[in-house]
Amino acid sequence: MKFTREDIDTQELDRRRALYGPLTAAVRDLVDATIRTEVDEAVIREVQATVVAATAKLRAEQIDGGFGMRFTADGESIAWGNAGIGLRNAIAPPLVIVSDDAGLHWTEVTLGAAYEGPPGLVHGGICALVMDHLLGTTASSIEPRFTGTLTLRYRRGTPLGPLRAEARIDRNEGRKTVVVGTLSDADGVTVEAEGIFIGPPTPTE
Numbered sequence: 001m002k003f004t005r006e007d008i009d010t011q012e013l014d015r016r017r018a019l020y021g022p023l024t025a026a027v028r029d030l031v032d033a034t035i036r037t038e039v040d041e042a043v044i045r046e047v048q049a050t051v052v053a054a055t056a057k058l059r060a061e062q063i064d065g066g067f068g069m070r071f072t073a074d075g076e077s078i079a080w081g082n083a084g085i086g087l088r089n090a091i092a093p094p095l096v097i098v099s100d101d102a103g104l105h106w107t108e109v110t111l112g113a114a115y116e117g118p119p120g121l122v123h124g125g126i127c128a129l130v131m132d133h134l135l136g137t138t139a140s141s142i143e144p145r146f147t148g149t150l151t152l153r154y155r156r157g158t159p160l161g162p163l164r165a166e167a168r169i170d171r172n173e174g175r176k177t178v179v180v181g182t183l184s185d186a187d188g189v190t191v192e193a194e195g196i197f198i199g200p201p202t203p204t205e
């Protein structure tokens with residue numbers, strides 16, 4: 001697994017956020033526009049050439065493989081390639097996860113045309129992505145946990161648009177943390193989730 005230390009201070013981190021965040025937002029918007037555009041064929045071809053040229057510029061200097069997980073000297077994590085939350089990942093919704101002192105974790109996110117499965121509804125795998133990441137973050141709130149088993153019950157279709165997901169720890173059993181959660185639209189729960197998240201073995205195991 002790719003964990004690296006990034007020797008930068010908060011000011012430099014903020015500068016990079018301000019640089020890459022708008023690029024990612026523009027690419028995310030491009031994805032949505034690509035799905036929904038109805039412009040003429042000539043414009044499509046022109047835009048394709050522009051995008052190919054822009055991609056070539058970005059590829060002029062690249063890292064090998066994925067972005068990995070980086071940490072600043074202050075212990076702040078930089079998971080900018082992450083498919084759920086990555087600041088530099090236009091595929092990520094992106095999720096912003098918040099928690100309270102009572103252990104509730106939640107995220108409010110709007111999923112648009114890029115996340116469609118059945119017509120007008122969120123793809124089931126995307127619901128799983130949202131719940132995996134939210135439940136995993138909840139499980140990892142004390143120490144790191146990996147998804148062992150994720151069980152989802154799709155109660156009804158999840159409409160594209162604004163959604164809220166919630167999660168809380170149900171119980172801890174040694175290295176295993178069981179987390180439960182829901183995904184909801186304005187009319188109530190669409191998906192119920194339960195996950196078993198496993199921590200690394202202790203040195204004595």
Ligand SMILES: CCCCCCCC(=O)SCCNC(=O)CCNC(=O)[C@H](O)C(C)(C)COP(=O)(O)OP(=O)(O)OC[C@H]1O[C@@H](n2cnc3c(N)ncnc32)[C@H](O)[C@@H]1OP(=O)(O)O
Nearest residue numbers: 132133136137140146147148149174175176196198200201
């Ligand atoms: C802040 C970050 C948020 C991140 C959120 C996103 C989370 C993710 O998406 S993680 C990516 C997806 N998950 C993975 O890639 C994990 C792949 N699997 C693995 O690495 C390993 O199988 C792992 C770590 C889950 C368990 O391996 P290991 O430590 O060898 O487990 P092992 O010693 O056999 O078993 C320990 C306990 O866990 C249980 N267990 C093991 N695997 C599983 C499983 N898949 N499901 C349920 N329980 C399991 C065992 O039964 C055992 O229980 P008990 O102590 O009661 O006997």
